[in-house]
Every structure is written in C-alpha cells, then in structure tokens.
Amino acid sequence: MDNSGQEVSSFSIVSGKGGVGKTNLALNLGYALHKASHQVILMDCDLGLANLDVLLGLAPDKNLQDLLMGNASVEEIVVPIESPNFDFLPSASGVPELIDLDEDLQNSIFDKLKSVMDQYDFLLMDIGAGISKTVLRFASLSKERIVVISPEPTSLTDSYALIKVLSTEYNIRSFRIVVNQVESLEDGKMSFARLNSACKRFLNLELSYLGAVRTDPAVPTAVIRQVPLLKYAPSSKAGKDILALAVKLKRIREKQLEEHFSQENS
Template sequence: MVRKRGKPGSGGDEGENVRGERLGKNKRSCIQVIAVTSGKGGVGKTNVVANLGYALTRLNKRVLILDADIGLANLDVLLGLTSKYNLQHVLNGEKSISEVVISGPGGMKILPASSGVQELSNLNKAQRLCLLSELNSLHDETDVLLIDTSAGISSNVMYFNLAAQEILIVVSPEPTSITDAYAIMKILFLKYSENHFKLLVNSVKSAEEAKEVFYHLSLVAQKFLNLSIDYWGYIPQDEHIVKAVRRQKALIELYPNSPASKSFFDLAKKVCENQPNVSSRGSIRFFWSQILENQEALPLEVL
C-alpha cells in the first residue's frame, strides 16, 4: 500500500531527507502544489487550469503547469502552443528539463508530461535521482505548481493527487459529475487517508446553483465519510469561454472583464490566501519523490 498521509514531518527516510534539504541550508521558500482533478471528463478541468494559471500570473505569481492528462494532454492545444517535447524526452536523456518546458500566456510555464509519466516506474535508482535533481532546478523559478490530472480514478490520477499539497476537485451541476466527484474523494479517503479537498463548481447558472451543488456533495461526504470539503467558489456559464477556446487563447487574456474571468481571479486570490506553511510539502523535489514512491506502492486494483 502507498504510505498514508499523516502529520507534516512524518514519513520515510527519503521524505525526511527532502524536508531537511528544503528547511536546511538552502532555506527555499515553499511553493504551492495543487492537483486539479475531476471524477469525470467534460467538466472543463483543463480550461480551469489554464485560466487559473493565467490569473495567478496577473497576481505576480510564477506558475508552472504540469499537463499530466495522460493520453489526452491538450493544454498546449487549448492555449495555441506547440509542444515538440515532453517528459519522456527527459527520461530518455534526450532533452533537459529547460528544453521541454514551454512558455505560455502571462509568463506561465508548461511541462508536458504525456505518456512519459507511465515510464516512471521503470526507472532505476540512478535515473530517479537524476530526474529529481533536474526537476528540482525548477523550484526557484516557481511559486505555484498546478497539475492538470486525467479525469477518473486511474493509477496516474492517484499518483498526482496523493503527491500534491492540495486537491482541487472540479465538478459541474450534472448528477453524474457530482457522483463521480464523490467517488474519487471516497477512494482517496478510505484507501489513502486523504482528507483535505477543495471544491470548485464549474459552468453554473448562478452562485445559488453552485452553493446547492456544494451543499449536496458536502452533506453526503459528511454523512457517509465524516469528511468536510472546502468551498473554493464557482465559474459561471459564459459565452466568452467558447469564444476563447475557438481562438485557442486563455479566457482572461481575451476577455478579462467577462463574468467567468472575474470568477477565475477570485479563485486565484483564494489560492494566494491559502499559502502553505513551512512544514508543508512545499518543494518540487518532494512532489516528484512522492510520485516515484507512489508508482511502486499503489495497489493494482486502482489501475
């Protein structure tokens, strides 16, 4: 089984060494590591990641986005960018991490993972240490790391959610979306003791509809799992979103005063207010060490 989460500071030797490095002589500031996930596809998760990232850059945050939607990685397409390389090229020793990372709107950086993440479990110890060292070079250039996970409950989704500091679940008002959002929280809680979730309700007609979705989901989670969920707001239905997608641009870049853009700025402010403390898992090296550890430890039934 994967190592269950406990109080900050607990964990294996590798985790302790990483924390020591972070809190010791380097004295690096913590970064925020947020996995953006959903129980089902089609809820606008990738669009949320793109516009949240852009909004954060407008608030003077240095943003790195990991496009980890395995098999359906399309963040670059959504933003009209060209991605020639991905994490697989780093694993093969063909490219450095700086050659793989691409620049997005507002100055945010994007690291395409593609199918490369599936190969992490096949790396030997030397390759893993090399990868961690190279990825760690991104730490000083990053304030917020956003992970655009795949939808559903596959092993890759679990890897990223368990390694992040925060899990932001994107849900729509559709009953199937609500049911699937509950399912992913249930698995993460019952199997891996993950008990911190944030909820964003996307594509709603009103604030009242969003609150109704949140109330329903949090009520069920509290009743059957004794689990509380933090409400991180909503994104309203907005015709400008479709227009931006067709033009392959971030909504905020084209229509900064649209209703949805204002909600994305509210979400970005919420992220900034939720600053990690010193004891949090606030380094890119620790995040990736957890990915590598979870690759080996997750049970087959998650696959």
C-alpha cells in the same frame, strides 16, 4: 510532492469525469496568478491524452515523455507561455505507455523537476479525469487538491468516487471544491452542499468550498481562439469568478508560507 520544505505551492486540479472544464480552469487560474505577479508553472499530467498545449495553441518539440526517456532535460521541455515566469510543462498525446505510469516513474518525473521548481510560486497540475492509478498518485503528490465538478448528477457521483478512493487508500482528508458551468453562484453552493453532505455522511469528511464559475459564452469562444479566457475576456462573468478563485489560492499560499516559517522557527 509535499512542499513543506519548498517555496512552491502545488495544487493538483482533478475531476471525477471529463467535460467539466478542468483543463480550461487550470490554464486560467495560472494566467490570473501570473497577472498578479506570481511565478507559475502549469504541468499537463493528463498523460497520454494531453490537451493543455491545444488550449494554448502551442506545439512543443519536447515533453514529459522525452524527460522520462532521458532524451531531454527539464530546461529543454519547459515552454514559456508569457514572460516573466508563466511556463508550461507539456505531456504527450496518444502514447498509451504513459497512461498508467508506475510509482517509480512518477517519482522519477518529480525528481527531475526539482531543479527548476524553486523558480516558481505555484505549480498547477492538470490531472486526468477518473480514478486510474496515475490520476490518484499524481493527486496524492500535491500539497493541495482542487476537485472540479459540474452540477450534473454524474459529475457529483464520479467526484464522490474520486474523493472516496483518495481518502480511503491515500489517507487524504483535504479537498477544495470548485463548481464549474453553473447558471448562478447560488447553484454552485447547492451542488457543493450535495457533495459535501454525502462525504460527511459516508466518509466522515468535510469538504472545503473554493467557489463556482458561471457558464459564459466567452469561454468556448476563447477555447476556439486558443487563448486564455482571462486574456480574451477578463471582465466576463466566468473571468470574474476565476479571478476570485485565484485570490483564494493566493491566500492558501500565504497561509502555507506562514506555517512553514513558524515550523522553521519553532
């Protein structure tokens, strides 16, 4: 969903492998942007294995499956997280048919969502891990891609594979990297440098470093309590790191709006 003609700034949040904290990061970035007075909608694009609702402690009556089947309108499936305008689009869990949606069905989802998107500044798409066709298509539909990695070698190799497929098959050249679960911010820079080096050497691709989030005991506690970390412990190490990332997302949006405005007036 290219936003060149829209107000909403879309970010797909992806990872090469599971277990790197991608969904938790998506939730807390949304919360941080909401607290900065932005209108934010979180979309659970991990079709078939949805878990954003679990992190939020919610049990939505309707989800994207109902929207696709024509059993519910967009307005009926949007779930408020906090007022005003911090909302959530839930997906289904345990529905194998949703895991590998074809292109027409994915486009159908976004066509149906257009009616509400102009209410928001940010669309954050929490996309499943790996390189399935559904993951790749969703990632290609957003204006920006945030690839979440951890310092583990398997995370680096799987993220490289994801970036390689998106760049070679979808001609995507812009990737912003967040290194999660690091012992220090310096470790984050080192992990990014290793991934960036491989992408420059083999893909002729320069990655963009968004930042790192430190390992923090407050994170699993917030997950168990089913509240966003930034609500439970905003001054924690990880909380401060996520707030710094949110500031960068705001700057990216400002730049997008400037470019859009200059194009309209050229």
